[in-house]
Amino acid sequence: MNVMQKLLTALRSSARELGDAIIDANSTRIFEQEMSEAEHHLQEAKQELTSLLAKQLHSEDELKKIQLEIKKHENYVKEALNNKNESLALEIAEKIASLENEHAQVKQTVIDYQSNTKQLKTLIQKTERQLRDYQRQLAMVKTTEKVQQTTSTISANFSASNSKLVTAKETLDRIAKQQEEEKYKQQAADQLAEESEDQQLEKKLTAAGIIKNNRAEDILAKIKQSQQND
Amino acid sequence: MHIQDLALRFNNIRQHEGYEFDCQPIPGCPDVLQITATNLDPLPIFVTITEQQILCIAYLWTEEQILEEHRLSLLEALLELNVPMPLSSFSKTADKYLIFGALSIHSSFDDIIHEIITLHENALEATKALQPFLK
Structure with missing residues (x-):
C-alpha cells in the first residue's frame, strides 16, 4: 500500500475524529528514525566509495608504471640482442616475465576495484532515490496532519471565543444581506423623495390658485347654512 | 522563511499595493x-509553513451547507474548476471545504502577498459561482 492509499484509508475511516493523528505518531517516529539511520549508512557508503576510488586510482597508476617498466625492459632486450649478448637478453626477458605476472595481478585488482565501485555507486544512487521518496512520503503525511490539526485548532479557537470560523459562503451571505438591506433603504429613500415631491407640487398648485385650500371657509359656510335651516 | 519572520513582515508593512493587512497568530497554534x-x-486567510512549502488556506463552506441533491454535481464542478483556477486548488479537511495555494519555502514576501490576494478573490468568486449547489 503506498502512502496515498494509507492516507485515504485513514481519512475515510469512520472512527477518525477531526484532529486525530492521521497515522500513528509512533510509526511516524519509527519511520523518521529509519530514515535517519539510512542517511547515516549512506554517508558511510560514500566514505567507503571515496576510499575505494582512491585505491582504484592508485592501482591504475601502478599498472601504468609496470607497463612502462615492461616497455623499457623490452628495449633493453633489443639492445642486448643487438650487442649479441644472448645471456643478458635472457636475464632481462626473465625480468619481463616477472613484470608481466605482476601486471596481470594488478590488472585483476583494478578490475575488482572497478566492479566494486560500480556496485557501490549504483547502491548509493538507489538509496538516495529511496530516501528522497521516503522524504516525499513523510512530507505528505506530515502536511495532511498539519492541515487537520490547524483546522481543528482554528475551529476550537473560534468556538472558545464565541466567535465563528468565517467561511467564504458566510462572507458572501453577509454581503448579499447587506446589499438587500441597502436596496430596501434605497427604496424607502426613493419613496420618501417621491412623497415630498408630491407635497411640493401641491404647495405650488395651491400658490398658483389652481388648488384652493378652502376647507375652513367650507366648514364656516356649512355651519351658516345649517343655522339658516334651523 | 519562518512563520515569525512572516508575521514581522506583515506587522511592519500593514499596507502593500493598496491592500491593508491585519496579521494575528492563532492561539494554541503558534x-x-x-x-x-x-x-x-x-x-x-490562514498561512502556515511546513518543511517543504508555504500553505495558504481559506475555508469555503461546510458539508452541512451543501444541498444534498446537488452534492455530486458540486464535487464534479470543483474538479472541473481546479485547473483553470489560477494558483489555487480546492480541497477538503473533515467537514470543511477549503481552497489553498502552496508555495515554495523559498518564495518572496511579494509572492506570498500575491497568493493571499489571489486566494481571497478565488474563494469568493468560486463560492459565488457554486452558490446554486449550496443552501
Whole structure:
C-alpha cells in the first residue's frame, strides 16, 4: 500500500475524529528514525566509495608504471640482442616475465576495484532515490496532519471565543444581506423623495390658485347654512 | 522563511499595493497566522509553513451547507474548476471545504502577498459561482 492509499484509508475511516493523528505518531517516529539511520549508512557508503576510488586510482597508476617498466625492459632486450649478448637478453626477458605476472595481478585488482565501485555507486544512487521518496512520503503525511490539526485548532479557537470560523459562503451571505438591506433603504429613500415631491407640487398648485385650500371657509359656510335651516 | 519572520513582515508593512493587512497568530497554534485584508470583504486567510512549502488556506463552506441533491454535481464542478483556477486548488479537511495555494519555502514576501490576494478573490468568486449547489 503506498502512502496515498494509507492516507485515504485513514481519512475515510469512520472512527477518525477531526484532529486525530492521521497515522500513528509512533510509526511516524519509527519511520523518521529509519530514515535517519539510512542517511547515516549512506554517508558511510560514500566514505567507503571515496576510499575505494582512491585505491582504484592508485592501482591504475601502478599498472601504468609496470607497463612502462615492461616497455623499457623490452628495449633493453633489443639492445642486448643487438650487442649479441644472448645471456643478458635472457636475464632481462626473465625480468619481463616477472613484470608481466605482476601486471596481470594488478590488472585483476583494478578490475575488482572497478566492479566494486560500480556496485557501490549504483547502491548509493538507489538509496538516495529511496530516501528522497521516503522524504516525499513523510512530507505528505506530515502536511495532511498539519492541515487537520490547524483546522481543528482554528475551529476550537473560534468556538472558545464565541466567535465563528468565517467561511467564504458566510462572507458572501453577509454581503448579499447587506446589499438587500441597502436596496430596501434605497427604496424607502426613493419613496420618501417621491412623497415630498408630491407635497411640493401641491404647495405650488395651491400658490398658483389652481388648488384652493378652502376647507375652513367650507366648514364656516356649512355651519351658516345649517343655522339658516334651523 | 519562518512563520515569525512572516508575521514581522506583515506587522511592519500593514499596507502593500493598496491592500491593508491585519496579521494575528492563532492561539494554541503558534505556527499558523490569520491574515485579513482589512479593506476587502472579510475572509481570513490562514498561512502556515511546513518543511517543504508555504500553505495558504481559506475555508469555503461546510458539508452541512451543501444541498444534498446537488452534492455530486458540486464535487464534479470543483474538479472541473481546479485547473483553470489560477494558483489555487480546492480541497477538503473533515467537514470543511477549503481552497489553498502552496508555495515554495523559498518564495518572496511579494509572492506570498500575491497568493493571499489571489486566494481571497478565488474563494469568493468560486463560492459565488457554486452558490446554486449550496443552501
